[in-house]
Amino acid sequence: MSLLVIGTLAYDTIETVHEKRPDVLGGSAMFFSVAAGAFLPVQLVAVVGRDFKPGDLAMLQRHGVDTSGVEHADGRTFRWTGRYSADWNSRQTIETQLNVFEHFDPKIPPAMCAAKYLFLANASPVVQAKALDQVTHPAFTVLDTMNLWIEMTRPELLQLLRRVDAVVLNDEEARMLTGERNLMKAAGAVLGLGPRYVILKKGEHGAFLMGSDVHFSLPAYPVSQVVDPTGAGDTFAGGFMGYVASQGNIAPKTMRKAMLYGTVAASYCVEDFGVGALQGRTLRDFDGRYDELLGIVTP
Amino acid sequence: MSLLVIGTLAYDTIETVHEKRPDVLGGSAMFFSVAAGAFLPVQLVAVVGRDFKPGDLAMLQRHGVDTSGVEHADGRTFRWTGRYSADWNSRQTIETQLNVFEHFDPKIPPAMCAAKYLFLANASPVVQAKALDQVTHPAFTVLDTMNLWIEMTRPELLQLLRRVDAVVLNDEEARMLTGERNLMKAAGAVLGLGPRYVILKKGEHGAFLMGSDVHFSLPAYPVSQVVDPTGAGDTFAGGFMGYVASQGNIAPKTMRKAMLYGTVAASYCVEDFGVGALQGRTLRDFDGRYDELLGIVTP
Numbered sequence: 001m002s003l004l005v006i007g008t009l010a011y012d013t014i015e016t017v018h019e020k021r022p023d024v025l026g027g028s029a030m031f032f033s034v035a036a037g038a039f040l041p042v043q044l045v046a047v048v049g050r051d052f053k054p055g056d057l058a059m060l061q062r063h064g065v066d067t068s069g070v071e072h073a074d075g076r077t078f079r080w081t082g083r084y085s086a087d088w089n090s091r092q093t094i095e096t097q098l099n100v101f102e103h104f105d106p107k108i109p110p111a112m113c114a115a116k117y118l119f120l121a122n123a124s125p126v127v128q129a130k131a132l133d134q135v136t137h138p139a140f141t142v143l144d145t146m147n148l149w150i151e152m153t154r155p156e157l158l159q160l161l162r163r164v165d166a167v168v169l170n171d172e173e174a175r176m177l178t179g180e181r182n183l184m185k186a187a188g189a190v191l192g193l194g195p196r197y198v199i200l201k202k203g204e205h206g207a208f209l210m211g212s213d214v215h216f217s218l219p220a221y222p223v224s225q226v227v228d229p230t231g232a233g234d235t236f237a238g239g240f241m242g243y244v245a246s247q248g249n250i251a252p253k254t255m256r257k258a259m260l261y262g263t264v265a266a267s268y269c270v271e272d273f274g275v276g277a278l279q280g281r282t283l284r285d286f287d288g289r290y291d292e293l294l295g296i297v298t299p
Numbered sequence: 300m301s302l303l304v305i306g307t308l309a310y311d312t313i314e315t316v317h318e319k320r321p322d323v324l325g326g327s328a329m330f331f332s333v334a335a336g337a338f339l340p341v342q343l344v345a346v347v348g349r350d351f352k353p354g355d356l357a358m359l360q361r362h363g364v365d366t367s368g369v370e371h372a373d374g375r376t377f378r379w380t381g382r383y384s385a386d387w388n389s390r391q392t393i394e395t396q397l398n399v400f401e402h403f404d405p406k407i408p409p410a411m412c413a414a415k416y417l418f419l420a421n422a423s424p425v426v427q428a429k430a431l432d433q434v435t436h437p438a439f440t441v442l443d444t445m446n447l448w449i450e451m452t453r454p455e456l457l458q459l460l461r462r463v464d465a466v467v468l469n470d471e472e473a474r475m476l477t478g479e480r481n482l483m484k485a486a487g488a489v490l491g492l493g494p495r496y497v498i499l500k501k502g503e504h505g506a507f508l509m510g511s512d513v514h515f516s517l518p519a520y521p522v523s524q525v526v527d528p529t530g531a532g533d534t535f536a537g538g539f540m541g542y543v544a545s546q547g548n549i550a551p552k553t554m555r556k557a558m559l560y561g562t563v564a565a566s567y568c569v570e571d572f573g574v575g576a577l578q579g580r581t582l583r584d585f586d587g588r589y590d591e592l593l594g595i596v597t598p
Contacts, residue, residue, distance in 0.1 A: 087480070181386070184521045205504040206518055208595075217595050219505055219516040222483045256598050296507075296516050299555050299593055 003036055003245040004043040004112050005029050006131040007121025007144075007234075008078050008101060009052065009070070014228050014273055015083040015094070024230070024274040025056055027078060028121035028144065031231035034278045035238025035265040036119075037063035038286055039246040043112045045069035045131065049077040049100045059279065069109050073100040088204070088229055108134040117245035120164070121234060122146050125156040132163060140250050142166045143195070144237055150176050162194035165250075166211075168237050170201045183208075197255070199240065199262075201233050209259055214252040218259050221267035221293050228273045232266040235278065239265030239286070260297075264289045302335055302544040303342040303411050304328050305430040306420025306443075306533075307377050307400060308351065308369070313527050313572055314382040314393070323529070323573040324355055326377060327420035327443065330530035333577045334537025334564040335418075336362035337585055338545040342411045344368035344430065348376040348399045358578065368408050372399040387503070387528055407433040416544035419463070420533060421445050424455040431462060439549050441465040442494070443536055449475050461493035464549075465510075467536050469500045482507075498539065498558075500532050508558055513551040517558050520566035520592050527572045531565045534577065538564030538585070559596075563588045 007029030013022045029046045036042045042065045048057075050072070057067050078101040081094040104127055116139040120128040128143065135141075143164040149157055150173060157177075161167060167190060171183055178189035183200055187210045190198040197211035204226075208217040240255075240262035247254045264286050271277040306328030312321045328345045335341045341364045347356075349371070356366050377400040380393040403426055415438040419427040427442065434440075442463040448456055449472060456476075460466060466489060474480055477488035482499055486509045489497040496510035503525075507516035539554075539561035546553045563585050570576040 182523060184523050202504070205501070208518070208521075215595050216598075217518040217521070218598075219507070219518055222507075222516070224481060224483050260598055294598060296514050297596065298598060299515075299517075299559055299596060 001040065001117055001245045001248040002043065002112075002115045003040060003117040003119070003241060004045065004108070004115035004135065005032050005036070005119040005121055006045045006106055006108075006128065007032060007119075007123055009046045009048050010078040010080055011051075012079065012230060012274070013081040013094075014230055015081070016228060017084070017086045021228075021273050024228075026080070026231055026274050028123065028231075028234045030060075031234035031269060031275060031278070032119060032121050032238035032241070033060055033065045034063050034275045035235045035269070036242030036245070037065050038265075038281055038283045039242030039261075040064070041066060042242070043069060043115060045106050045108050045112065047071040047073050047100050047104045049073060049075045052077045063279075066112075069112055071104075071107065073104075075100040082230065084229065088226055091229075106131045106134070116140070117241060118142070119237060119241050120144065121237070125149055125153050125160045129156065129160050129163075132160070140165050140244065142168060142237065142241060144168045144234065145173065147173055147176055158193060164195055166197035166199065167195045168199040168201065168233065168240075170203065170233055174198075174200055199259070201236060203229070203232070207236065207259060207263065209255055214255060216252075216256045216259055218263060218297060221263050221289065222296070223267050223270055226270045227277075229270045230274070232269045235269035236262040236266040239263070260290055260293055261286060264293060300339065300416055300544045300547040301342065301411075301414045302339060302416040302418070302540060303344065303407070303414035303434065304331050304335070304418040304420055305344045305405055305407075305427065306331060306418075306422055308345045308347050309377040309379055310350075311378065311529060311573070312380040312393075313529055314380070315527060316383070316385045320527075320572050323527075325379070325530055325573050327422065327530075327533045329359075330533035330568060330574060330577070331418060331420050331537035331540070332359055332364045333362050333574045334534045334568070335541030335544070336364050337564075337580055337582050338541030338560075339363070340365060341541070342368060342414060344405050344407050344411065346370040346372050346399050346403045348372060348374045351376045362578075365411075368411055370403075370406065372403075374399040381529065383528065387525055390528075405430045405433070415439070416540060417441070418536060418540050419443065420536070424448055424452050424459045428455065428459050428462075431459070439464050439543065441467060441536065441540060443467045443533070444472065446472055446475055457492060463494055465496035465498065466494045467498040467500065467532065467539075469502065469532060473497075473499055496554075498536075500535060502528070502531070506535065506558060506562065508554060513554060515551075515555045515558055517562060517596060520562050520588065521595070522566050522569055525569045528569045529573070531568045534568035535561040535565040538562070559589055559592055560585060563592060
């Protein structure tokens with residue numbers, strides 16, 4: 001099955017209480033692609049500036065990512081600077097430079113328009129809608145978003161929610177979108193906005209999946225040392241969608257297993273800056289940690 | 300199998316953002332007994348004052364609790380007043396009146412000294428040790444404690460930890476006891492203090508069990524409306540120990556199922572003040588919610 005992702009490629013500056021690290025390879029589609037690429041070939045549509053290192057595209061290709069849909073625009077690549085609190089429970093955006101992403105008008109190569117599995121990674125809902133318009137018959141479309149878009153472009157986001165099959169949100173985003181503090185109620189309210197499924201991520205406290213035919217809740221994989229949580233949500237989505245697309249169905253049983261793979265992928269993500277700990281991971285690595293997680297969560 | 304609990308019976312005053320409720324029936328051994336009583340007869344050792352209502356003891360008896368070990372002392376029953384924050388994530392002790400509990404010297408009736416399953420509910424480690432001294436050959440002893448005792452009586456608590464099989468702690472207590480912020484590391488450090496097993500409770504985020512032959516992590520049952528979280532931890536322990544004692548073994552498979560029963564019991568507890576929503580629950584009720592939880596957490 002074919003899996004297409006549209007999102008950002010970026011260079012981030014990450015500040016933790018231990019270290020400040022500039023020019024860390026990141027972006028929603030970067031984390032997603034490296035994780036999903038362990039399961040099946042991934043088609044990527046994104047934009048980068050002239051400063052984007054050829055070696056970073058080559059790394060994606062080594063992970064099974066078709067980068068022919070990556071546009072090279074004049075200007076600099078998207079950049080984000082964030083600072084984490086000591087307990088990782090909050091993060092502050094210090095600076096966002098949209099750069100070439102500001103005028104990004106996604107053009108999906110003809111060969112990719114027939115993708116069956118589509119992930120609209122975190123980006124403006126206007127950009128996400130333009131991408132969705134070009135995919136002819138997606139079988140399963142999943143949307144990610146963030147607080148910025150919920151605040152700034154709520155009408156566009158609500159319109160888009162009626163066109164997708166599933167949405168992934170973290171606890172804060174679900175509360176902001178619905179006004180419900182209780183996460184179960186928030187998830188129910190999200191389903192009322194259109195999607196058939198909602199995946200609600202709670203960071204170190206795990207995640208749950210809810211839809212009319214499935215309700216599955218899962219604790220996080222116990223990571224002993226978090227280095228940088230940036231991209232954990234995108235990586236979760238990559239593991240989830242990678243597994244689902246590789247199986248070619250969205251049966252509840254498949255999606256439950258996919259939640260475990262998403263959790264495994266995210267657990268690698270947080271163990272190093274950027275995609276440092278994800279790079280080079282094979283499906284064999286994922287399977288090893290999957291079995292370990294299965295042992296921890298099976299009653 | 301026989302299950303014995305030593306702990307407090309109390310009248311609490313509970314302040315939530317919605318309501319202030321005086322004289323709510325509570326205490327660590329109260330919550331524990333009502334939950335465990337659904338699984339097997341429970342033997343209770345505690346102390347109450349002259350103000351303790353006979354109807355409240357009769358209620359315990361209706362739940363299968365042998366109250367012949369409850370001492371009636373001159374004075375008033377233990378009282379605690381607490382206030383919860385709007386999101387339930389923190390609570391403040393407004394007042395603690397030890398009353399008859401201040402000079403409690405537990406005397407376990409001879410018929411109860413042969414108990415095989417023993418729960419030392421939250422109380423001073425000095426009182427807990429005196430109780431433990433009187434039980435001749437317990438097969439499985441579990442200890443609960445709280446921040447107060449970790450701060451005030453650490454040497455006595457550390458000594459007691461070397462004499463029990465398992466300890467139940469919430470996240471804050473585990474961090475306070477070990478100095479480790481990461482809960483996996485904290486759990487590992489607790490095991491280094493003596494117990495073979497540690498159950499770490501994370502409130503709305505679930506709980507995990509760790510020991511040399513078992514590592515099991517479980518999300519909480521999704522409660523849509525929390526009314527009063529007081530006693531949820533004691534109730535969890537009651538469901539856990541009730542099931543384990545009813546099975547008469549501590550095989551990993553038994554303890555995993557017991558974690559689900561503890562979660563189910565705690566989910567009822569928080570739905571009303573005190574033991575309001577636990578009262579009258581039968582094993583049949585517990586089994587119904589157990590099956591629902593099993594469906595939610597099974598991969």
